[in-house]
Amino acid sequence: MxxxxxxxxxxxxxxxxxxxxxxxxxxxxxxxxxxxxxxxxxxxxxxxxxxxxxxxxxxxxxxxxxxxxxxxxxxxxxxxxxxxxxxxxxxxxxxxxxxxxxxxxxxxxxxxxxxxxxxxxxxxxALPEEIDLPAADDEVRGLLKTFGFSVPLRHLDLAIEAHTRGDWEAANAQLRASLEGLFNDIARHIDPARASTLQNGVNLRQMLASDAIEFLAINRKEWSVDGKNYIEGLFKMLHTDGAHPGLSDEDHCTFRLHIVLVTARTFLRRLHQGRP
Structure with missing residues (x-):
């Protein structure tokens, strides 16, 4: 049960x-x-x-x-x-x-x-029992609050509100903002001094994959210098059709929500456990 x-x-x-x-x-x-x-x-x-x-x-x-x-x-x-x-x-x-x-x-x-x-x-x-999305939602929210990551939490809330009212374009945009905010906050949490010298987004994610930090694993294809990796591939999928993703059907928007929750849980767990 x-x-x-x-x-x-x-x-x-x-x-x-x-x-x-x-x-x-x-x-x-x-x-x-x-x-x-x-x-x-x-x-x-x-x-x-x-x-x-x-x-x-x-x-x-x-x-x-x-x-x-x-x-x-x-x-x-x-x-x-x-x-x-x-x-x-x-x-x-x-x-x-x-x-x-x-x-x-x-x-x-x-x-x-x-x-x-x-x-x-x-x-x-609709998904394997091991994914357990309600538990993932609870865990992600709990860890975001534990670390004080208010920006990705707020964007996640807005994404779910938009999904509830059927505003797929707004939901997609908020999901991407939530995930980007998450990696920005993780970088600032791990090395605030270095993160403060970099712009948001891809530069901070590159920092997380650097030899000095190794939070994102290159050998597991989470990150690569050519951009052909899981993290950047996910951002490209979430960013379909530019900064304003345009109309999306319900199934694809729901899929985006699911994959963002599962991804956020994975990296928040890693940060909480203090390991790469």
Whole structure:
């Protein structure tokens, strides 16, 4: 059982979607019962549907990692709830709330599949379990705060906000700024005096690969003098179509978000562990 299979924005989106589609007390009461929250959320109609959904959302955020028994086995409260919300989605719906939920799931590395007629929607992982994007998101944010790297953290927040509202161009630009800010801050953290003599961007990344620092590994093709390496290749991909990447579809923007999170986690871990 994963401790936190979904990020906070996805849980919030699932709760807002639920509040949008629930029509009766019977519906919400059954969900509350399946989530073993009947002691916290009363079944009587004096406690309105909207209020029940609001209270449910707050409980979910406070106790997202609590284990509960379901027909699918032992799940976290958050996962059980998101599965409940997914079960109410409709392949042909154009609902804004459903769209927000599906985008949140995509950011976390999940997709919804709809089967044949009358078959319930199913939630499945779109990426290998080892990647665990929600955990990567948590770890990246925690390490950015630990080192005081406020610039890349702010750009990451803006990227996710843009992705949530479907502004792919803005999300792509913020992702590139976040990653560039990360390497700039790492260079300043390792050798502030030397970093202060260099301009931002590629010069600071070159400094991180220098013999004196060796934070970026040349032998593993993280860096090379000809620019044909992982780091610069990633920046070129994030910088498609120049400084303003232009319109991008949802899948590619989500892919960019995933790869930036995984890359940031790798190098923040390296910095935290004090090794190249």
């Amino acid at each position: 994963k401790e936190r299979p979904f990020t906070r924005p996805t849980i919030v989106a699932a709760n807002e979607f639920l509040a949008d589609v629930i029509r009766t007390h019977t519906q919400i009461n059954k969900i509350v019962l399946r989530l073993s929250l009947e002691d916290e959320i009363p079944a009587d109609t004096a406690f309105g549907i909207e209020k029940k959904c609001d209270h449910l959302g707050r409980l979910l955020l406070e106790r997202s990692s609590d284990p509960i028994e379901t027909l699918d086995g032992t799940l976290t409260l958050a996962e059980a709830f998101v599965r409940e919300a997914v079960g109410l989605t409709n392949e042909h719906s154009s609902s804004e709330r459903q769209r927000d939920l599906l985008r949140g799931l995509a950011r976390d590395g999940y997709v919804v599949s709809w089967g044949e007629w009358r078959q319930p929607p199913k939630l499945r992982a």
